[in-house]
Amino acid sequence: MDGKKLEYKGENALRELERLTMNAREVQEMILKEILTRNGATEYLSKYMEGSTDVAEYKCRVPVITYDEIQPYIQRIANGEDSSIISGYPITEMLTSSGTSGGEPRLMPSIAEDIDRRTYLYNLIMPIMNQYIPGLDKGKAMYLLFVKAETPTACGMPARPVLTSYYKGQHFRHRPRDPFNDYTSPDAAILCPGSHQSMYCQLLAGLIHRHHVLRLGAVFASAFLRSISFLECNWIDLANDIRSGRLNSTITDEECRSAMSALLASPNPMLADEIESICSNGSWKGIICKLWPKAKYIEAVLTGSMAQYIPMLEYYSDAKIPLVCVMYASSECYFGVNLRPLCDPMEVSYTLLPNMGYFEFIPLEDGLGLGLGLDQVKEVENDKVVGLVDVKIGCYYELVVTTFAGLYRYRIGDVLQVSGFHNNAPQFRFICRRNVVLSVDLDKTNEEDLHKSITTSKKLLEANNLILVEYTSHTDTSTIPGHYVLFWEIKCTSDDTSQIIPLDDHLLQDCCIAIEESLDYIYRRCRSNDKSVGPLEIRLVEAGTFEALMDIFISQGSSINQYKTPRCIESSVALKFLNSKVRSCFFSPRDPTWNP
Structure with a gap:
């Protein structure tokens, strides 16, 4: 294909992107109407809609659900029953989630035309990138x-x-x-x-x-x-x-x-x-x-838990070329694209495309409840849920999706913050998964707070020519009181690769207290006043431990493409393996500061 044809193809894609985002409200209403028309006769929707395809009635009658509510219907289809249980079109395959963020892999229904939507999103990437590079x-x-x-x-x-x-x-x-x-x-x-x-x-x-x-x-x-x-x-x-x-x-x-x-x-x-x-x-x-x-650039998902890898990528690239995040997607649905791909990885925002599915949002006031797992916030009042174009800049929301393949008002579990709008389509920062938490008592530490606290402590490592390669966490309740455990793998960044990584007790203890000082008020109160949480512990593991951990999860069914190091370890097999690789342990030397 010659250059002129490539340019024309890119211009068409970008023009369509502008049309969709300009008419986001109308496109969303059309998408939901089409889903209801196609799937209105399904067993699941009929239970609530009684044959109606009215958009307003859908928002009023159909409940917001988690995987537990839809899983029995999906399992029946996986066992051989007809797709009409949840979808008006034949379900051609089940997509398996990675299973490493929140437990066992889940089955997500997919119909033949879903591949067209994914391809559409992939085909947007190069026209967007070509504007900048x-x-x-x-x-x-x-x-x-x-x-x-x-x-x-x-x-x-x-x-x-x-x-x-x-x-x-x-x-x-x-x-x-x-x-x-x-x-x-x-x-x-x-x-x-x-x-x-x-x-x-x-x-x-x-x-x-x-x-x-x-x-x-x-x-x-x-x-x-x-x-x-x-x-x-x-x-x-x-x-x-x-x-x-x-x-x-x-x-x-x-x-x-x-x-x-x-x-x-x-x-x-x-x-x-x-x-x-x-x-x-x-x-x-x-x-x-x-x-x-x-x-000219390195492309990968670098938001959420993947932000941990930015320093290592900068190390291996000598920070000479951009790190680029291009799209936001999941097993359930593909969502949107980054229209500013050369922005700082910590400032990535995704524009949700209104033709990919029907999107709704559960407001989280001032970030309240970010640490709560999905199992802790089961019921959501329908009148509290807002549509795609009705979200407000700066506010936090949990993403809810309705798809052509049979997910209805399904809680993805992702917490997003509105960063702006492109035309009439909102742009979101990915904050965290709601169901990745550490908790001993009343404390609730979510993925983003954990990452922020560790980022603070990493400055102490970097000042000593060390870099944090990878980490995960665990709540150790075998002690009284229970305490947070962080498994760390560190690497020396000195040009002298023969240098032995110094196991400085004071340095690692300082890292422990820096993390605790960065955690929230409730955690520090539990540690310092209530004494219901014990001192945070860092367990240093041998080089290559997290690669071997990845091998364990892949051998158990995870995909190398979708693998994400669990930020909280629940698997007894994985925990036993990590503990077998521990070189040294370090505890916080004092209580974090706390002011009532």
Whole structure:
């Protein structure tokens, strides 16, 4: 496709985006009306609507629900009953949530046309990016994308992560071969079910094309950093493959071998020498820009719990290229895009697109209740819920969605803050998941507060040439009183990679108290006055622990694409593993300040 056609395609997409956001209220009403018309005769909707397709009656009669309320209906379909239980169109597959933010994976119904909505959102990304960084069609994209093997439901219906569904679907496999879709990875490497072989081949392809890569990324920042760590352990083998023109014998997937053999058509000792010179140079600070010198940005989800990875990405890129978040999506529904992709990652806002589903919002006054799990706020009065265009700047809300596939007024569990409007469509900052909390007594610590408190303590580490690689938490109630436990993996940032990480008792104790001082009033009262919460504990774990933790979750069914390190560990297996990797323990040396 030539440049003029690409430009025209982009202009059309942006014009449609403007039309949708300008007419957000009308588009939302039309979407809900269409959902009710299609699905009005379903068992679920008939129970409340009694044949009516009136939008006002829907908002009055149909309750706001959590997964527990809709799960029995979904399970019946998964067991083989007709889709008409919840959807007027055949449910073609069940999408599995990652399961690492709030417990076991959930099944989300999906119909055939859902893939069109996801593709629509993906097709907006490059026109938006091209406004800020032109010329992206002049090179390749090194996107590290992965699939997971499917596990059918009882009736044989596919059950798989949403990204696996997309990558295996016709829209991706038969995508237009225009320059914006020129990936370094062959499809066979992306679709390889073995994550080790897939990652090896994708990194090898990225190195082969290193002088043509203009953008890099993965779905989540955690997956991208996992790939860099993998590269650090395997670059010698990768360079040897390039030097010899032969693929490593550990790659046994036939389609991968065939696709990679075409890339390794002949030995390339000069390229192998370049890679060896860069990777063997001691410190890996700035390694991304050294290996891919023409890269203009790194793309990944960096909001919410993924914000933890920003310092490590800046370390590996030497903070020389932008970190970009482009879209907001989930297994239940795709929501919106970031119209200012080059903004600071901590200031990312997503514009919700009114044609993706029907969106409503539960107000959380002044952030009140952010720490409450979904199981603690079961019932929501219908008249308290507001529509997409009726939210107010600065206010906090919990997102509620109605989809074509059979979710009705379903609480996603995401807490958002309105940051502004694009035309008549609101823009939101992602704050946290409501159901990720630490609690011992009356204290309730949500994901954002935990992240903020740890961010404060990280400054103490950074002043000592240390960086927090990863963390998770746990409420230890085996002690009396119970207390918060943080598992930390730290890394030395000194250019002298032989330097031993100092286990300075005072430094880690100072980190403990810095975290406690940053937590909320209730926590500090429980610690200092009520004595119902014990001193916070940091447990330092061995290098590589969190990569191994990721392997455990993947082996239990999580997708490498959708994996997010749990910010609160509930799995007994994961907790036992983490405790087996502890090097040292440090406790807060005093009570945090508290003023009644």
